[in-house]
Amino acid sequence: MQLEVDSNTGLLRGARQVASPNCDARPAGVVPDLIVIHGISLPPGEFGGPWIERLFTNDLPPQEHPFFATVVQLRVSSHLVIARDGEVTQYVKFADRAWHAGPSSYDGREACNDFSVGVELEGTDTLPYEGAQYSALAEVVAALCAAYPRLSPHRLVGHSDVAPGRKTDPGPAFDWPRARRLIAAACDRSPRGGN
Numbered sequence: 001m002q003l004e005v006d007s008n009t010g011l012l013r014g015a016r017q018v019a020s021p022n023c024d025a026r027p028a029g030v031v032p033d034l035i036v037i038h039g040i041s042l043p044p045g046e047f048g049g050p051w052i053e054r055l056f057t058n059d060l061p062p063q064e065h066p067f068f069a070t071v072v073q074l075r076v077s078s079h080l081v082i083a084r085d086g087e088v089t090q091y092v093k094f095a096d097r098a099w100h101a102g103p104s105s106y107d108g109r110e111a112c113n114d115f116s117v118g119v120e121l122e123g124t125d126t127l128p129y130e131g132a133q134y135s136a137l138a139e140v141v142a143a144l145c146a147a148y149p150r151l152s153p154h155r156l157v158g159h160s161d162v163a164p165g166r167k168t169d170p171g172p173a174f175d176w177p178r179a180r181r182l183i184a185a186a187c188d189r190s191p192r193g194g195n
Contacts, residue, residue, distance in 0.1 A: 003088065003139045005147035010093030012143060015080065020056045020091040022077035022099045027114050032094060033150035034116040035141060036101055037179075038078065038159045039123045039169035043067045047084050047122055056081075056091050075099060078118035080140060086132030088140060092118075094148070104162040112162045117144060117151070125171025134175070138182035142190040153183045 003014040011017065042051035043065045051068070054060045056077045062069040078100040079092045092098035100118030104111065119140060123129045145151045158174065159167040 003143040005094065005143050007147055010095035012080065012088065012090050012094075012140070015088040015090045017090050018053055018057065020077035020098070021058060022056060022075045023092040023096045026095065026097045030115050031150055032115060032117045032144070032148050033155060034106060034112060035144065035151060035156045036104075036112060036116045036118050036159055036162055037137075037156065037170050037174070038100060038118060038120040039125060039129075039171055039174065040078075040081070040120045041122060041124050042071075045124055045127070052081055052120070052122065053089070078120040080118070081120040081122065082133050082136045082140070083122050084130050084133065086130070086136040088136055094144070101159065101162055103166070106157060106162045116162075121170060121174070123170065124173065125168050126173050128173050129170070129175070134179055134182050137179060138186035141183045142186035145187055146190045153180065153187050156180075156183070 003012055005012055040052055041047055042055060044067060051060060060068050060072050062072040077091050077098045079090060079094060079098045081089045094117060097113050098118045099113060101112040101116060106112050121129055121133050141153060141156065145153065159169045
């Protein structure tokens, strides 16, 4: 997978592009310096449908599933979603603020959406994530770190880390050691090298 951030557009070359309206400008002078990993499935525990995209584009039909009626009013997004097969879709430009973390804090700073990139993996807290997702995540993180000097493989956290008690994703099923090994290798191969 060849992924590269276009610093002029804030888009990830090599990713599928679908624009979400659920975003706004980052605060003046704020650049990404944290990557937040999430897990998402719609309906919960089901994979492969169009529903994440329809949620992020405010087009989720509440009559299609009982759970949808509970989330249809949400206005949420993420910069990227990595599907079970490793396909990467970008919903928000990196220069913009995606609405992914909600009320959150990290390292004494509130409102993580202001300074983070949100990456959703299609999955649940309890089912193993796919190898293709770990590989794609490694390439995504390497591309982001090459483009944004304040990002690094060490500035990678779960949603549960920035919203403890409120969120549990990506959950115990997410293999952090595996992810960190693959990310380190991908960053070593990237133009900026490991940092």
